[in-house]
Amino acid sequence: MSDSAINIRRLDANASGFKQELNRLLDWEGVSDDRVNNVVKEVLHRVKTEGDKALLEYTAKFDRLDLKTGAELEISQERLQQALINIPKEQRDALELATKRVRLYHERQKSESWSYTEEDGTMLGQQVTCLDRVGLYVPGGKAAYPSSVIMNAVPAKVAGVPELIMVVPTPDGEVNEMVLAAAAICGVDRVFCVGGAQAVAALAYGTETIPPVDKVVGPGNIYVATAKRMVFGTVGIDMIAGPSEILVVCDGETDPDWIAVDLFSQAEHDEDAQSILVTPDADFADKVVASMNRLLPTMPRQKIIRTALEARGAVIVVDDMAQAVEMINFIAPEHLELSVDNPQALLPKIRHAGAIFMGRYTAEALGDYCAGPNHVLPTSRTARFSSPLGVYDFQKRSSLIMCSADGASVLGEVAGILADGEGLQAHAASARFRLKKS
Template identity: 70%
Template sequence: MTTSTAIRRLNAADPDFARHLDHLLSWESVSDDAVNQRVLDIIQAVRERGDAALVEFTQRFDGVEAKSIDDLILGRERLELALTRITVEQRQALEKAAERVRLYHERQKQDSWSYTEADGTVLGQKVTPLDRAGLYVPGGKASYPSSVLMNAIPAKVAGVGEVVMVVPTPRGEVNELVLAAACIAGVDRVFTIGGAQAVAALAYGTESVPQVDKVVGPGNIYVATAKRHVFGQVGIDMIAGPSEILVVCDGQTDPDWIAMDLFSQAEHDEDAQSILVSPDAAFLDRVAASIEKLLPTMDRAEIIRTSIDGRGALIQVRDMEQAMEVANRIAPEHLELSVADPQAWLPKIRHAGAIFMGRHTSEALGDYCAGPNHVLPTSGTARFSSPLGVYDFQKRSSIIFCSEQGASELGKTASVLARGESLSAHARSAEYRILADQEGN
């Protein structure tokens, strides 16, 4: 096994830089026909056969000996037991992270509002939490208790009535940290099912799994494809691509720090993307040397090497102004501004999922315990998308109350516009409310 890298070097001054950058950023997450059809078949089976299909698929795909759906349900007492099975240090870390995530998301809560016009007409907005949310959590060794906190806590802060978690337990392998995180985050029910079948169960409901209003949480290609297909029946958070980090550095940060920050995303999987942008060519050389030096020391060296070689890059730019332009073009999931005065450059950033300010703020802090959500838009979707938050678990209803006088005045405007659209019932509905002594005004 080789642990050296051949990370590509790009220069924004090159005439074909834009083409090379587009190629670097390209990512196609669309499922192939075989995966797509398999997911559709699974969804149909769950809709038709409910719990029986879930038991069958769990036996087949996860190697779990389940005789009935009861074998795939974990009660609250099992989550509380998990708290006693993890170390004191792990419990304290989960509780501290949960508290910080909760405090941050409390500030996102939206409240209902209204205002009254001079004639007594009242307009406003009513904010209501979802009744029930479904949280998908990957299972087995690739388990992320931090994702449980990041998905469940905003839902609870929003006031969601019930949070239902699904988590596969391949070959019966239960991750106690995940269950402990679910307990701390206030998850209400847990089903040990996964894959497209779990998404289908949450979207349509079965005899045992309740139908939810929104499905959130990361998963593999089958989970992502299933989320695509059930969208419309339920809400979803996003279709996430591979994890990404873009570091913009002025050349003054320790190159070992920057190399490890790039590794922190590359170690997720072979398709993750790690990019460094700097106006200092010599600094890019030093980071490249740090990458070569540190890579052999990493537990997931082969994954990191494949990621760095396949989708990583060191990009030289003319100056920090151009670095900001490149950052906005990439619209990264994670953006580190590893510079002397990050606050001065912040106004220049238009597109990023999360922005980590200064040399000491590693992206890893945001993954676990800083407080802001780590569920972020990927693959350039930060151009139009935002991090997961409380607002994803609240919906807004418009409030309209017309006084007699207000209905009469608005009716005149509505009448003109409705007749302009040849919708006479609309027009007459509004005209009925026009006060008789105002008809000629």
């Protein structure tokens, strides 16, 4: 590994051509190529038509796991409990505390049914119900994330979902004990050792062993993301997530080492991750870059961090905090750190961000694991119109209408007039048949 300085972009928000350069920096096209699309289409078709037979073949091919029957795909509840017993106590305690905090936060999101009655006796309202069955995709093997189990399973369970089906690949039979322990703590109902596009297909269409679900959630590679995109409509999905992002806005008064490591924390995810610093203090920007260069050699994933910072990272100098807020709302970051004296004063001006971490002591990494809010967040500027994963993603709403005789007469006449105007005479007749006879 070279000891050369990190070649991170240094941008001036007032320089000529800045907006064009920023647009190029933010642009990330996560579209699958034809090869990926064709592979996924074939996998989906085979699992849909052949069921367990295709699942077992793909598991042998991609995960090098030779199973004889579909039943062998399932990981028993006893095995989950054994994992919970086997992991070190400090890991178990951390998982349990994180789960408790995430549950307490998400319990506040739960929607309830409501109704009201008008003067003539007509009742209108909304009935809130949970989904029947949800599928949770969890990366497996060495790239295992027990925190993703917590963040996806807990809101589903808080919503009241009666059955949560988890799929997790176990390449070469490698099982991550913390992932299984997290599934036990969160009350996951069934777990299957299958991954990739074939796992998404099994959840969407069902097989002899894996039941079909109503919604598929959870992160995965390009094949998983492509499969989720293709089965959407047959089932619901949470989102198609892009690379991880962090935007740190700092007034220049925070320890530059803290800011440098915060930028590293997202850059270490993968080479496409994006870490951006915005500050009105050019001298502070220099200090942060110096900290990054000094601290990078101490990071085990330094090669990935360097690649991400040089490919998609930036340090942007603005005039003042007002211009910094403009930058926030344009970038619409997944993670936003407000490392300033009075972050609450900026909140009313911030319209687009997935999660907002306020103050000098709030590292984004706390939100990834145990703060309480969900770490499944909109990426690639989709925070302009999307929200974090929450209980509301596992609930649905039905409208309630119950007319009284008087209400049916009033509304029937209005509906009849509108239906006539649209040329839908049966609609008009249906509405008017219930008019009270004078």
